[in-house]
Amino acid sequence: MTESQDFAALNEEYADKRPKDLIRHALEQHDAIAVSFSGAEDVVLIDMAVKIRPDVDIFTLDTGRLHPETYEFIEAVRKHYGIKIDIRTPEQQALQALVNEKGLFSFYEDGHQECCGVRKIAPLKAKLATLDAWITGQRHDQSQTRSDVPLIQADTTFAGANGSLTKYNPLANWTSAQVWEYIKVFDVPYNKLHQQGFVSIGCQPCTRPVLPNQHEREGRWWWEGSGHKECGLHAGNLISKG
Numbered sequence: 679m680t681e682s683q684d685f686a687a688l689n690e691e692y693a694d695k696r697p698k699d700l701i702r703h704a705l706e707q708h709d710a711i712a713v714s715f716s717g718a719e720d721v722v723l724i725d726m727a728v729k730i731r732p733d734v735d736i737f738t739l740d741t742g743r744l745h746p747e748t749y750e751f752i753e754a755v756r757k758h759y760g761i762k763i764d765i766r767t768p769e770q771q772a773l774q775a776l777v778n779e780k781g782l783f784s785f786y787e788d789g790h791q792e793c794c795g796v797r798k799i800a801p802l803k804a805k806l807a808t809l810d811a812w813i814t815g816q817r818h819d820q821s822q823t824r825s826d827v828p829l830i831q832a833d834t835t836f837a838g839a840n841g842s843l844t845k846y847n848p849l850a851n852w853t854s855a856q857v858w859e860y861i862k863v864f865d866v867p868y869n870k871l872h873q874q875g876f877v878s879i880g881c882q883p884c885t886r887p888v889l890p891n892q893h894e895r896e897g898r899w900w901w902e903g904s905g906h907k908e909c910g911l912h913a914g915n916l917i918s919k920g
Contacts, residue, residue: 697848720815737764741797743881766801
C-alpha cells in the first residue's frame with residue numbers, strides 16, 4: 679500500500695463489511711504485517727486471521743508484570759491454534775536501570791507512562807520497525823480516547839525507517855457484546871480473568887476488576903485521572919479533537 683492510498687475511501691468501503699473482510703484485505707496488501715495480541719478480547723483477531731493465513735505473524739508484549747492467568751492464556755491460544763506467537767520483552771538494560779533507580783512500583787507515585795515506556799512502548803517500536811502494517815483490536819466503545827478510531831489509518835506515531843506504517847482496527851465498530859458473542863459462537867479461548875470481573879486487562883499491578891456499570895477502562899491505572907487511561911501503544915488516540 680502506498681502513502682497516496684485513500685484511507686477515507688477505504689474506511690467508507692469497509693464500514694459495513696465484516697472485520698474478517700478487512701483482515702483479508704490487509705493480509706493481501708502487505709507482506710510485512712502482524713496481528714497485535716494483548717492477551718484480552720482481541721484474541722478474536724487471531725481466530726479470524728489464522729483462518730485466512732495460518733502462518734500469520736502474531737506478536738504480544740510480555741511486560742514481565744502480567745497476571746499468571748494472562749501467561750496461561752497466551753500459552754492456551756498458542757496451543758489451540760497451533761501457532762507461533764512472537765513474545766516481545768523489555769530491553770534488559772533499560773528495565774534494570776528503571777527498577778534500580780525507582781523500584782518496582784514507581785508508577786503509583788509518578789504515573790504509569792515511564793514504566794509503560796520501558797516495558798511496552800520500546801518493545802512495540804522494535805517490532806513495528808520490522809513491519810509496514812499492523813492489526814489491532816481497538817474498539818470505539820473501549821474509551822473516550824478511542825471513540826473516533828478509524829478502521830484503517832496511517833500510523834504516524836510508530837512509522838518506521840521507511841516512513842510508512844498502516845494500522846488496521848477491524849473491530850473498531852464492534853461492541854463488547856459482539857466480541858463476546860463471537861467468542862461464544864466460535865468457541866474462542868479467553869482469559870480466565872474475565873470471569874473475575876476484569877474487562878480491560880493489562881499488567882497485574884495496574885489492573886483491577888470493575889464494578890457493575892463502571893466503564894471497562896476504570897479498571898486500568900485507577901489512581902490516576904480519567905484522562906490518562908492509555909499506556910501509549912495507541913498514542914494517536916490522544917490527539918486533541920479540538
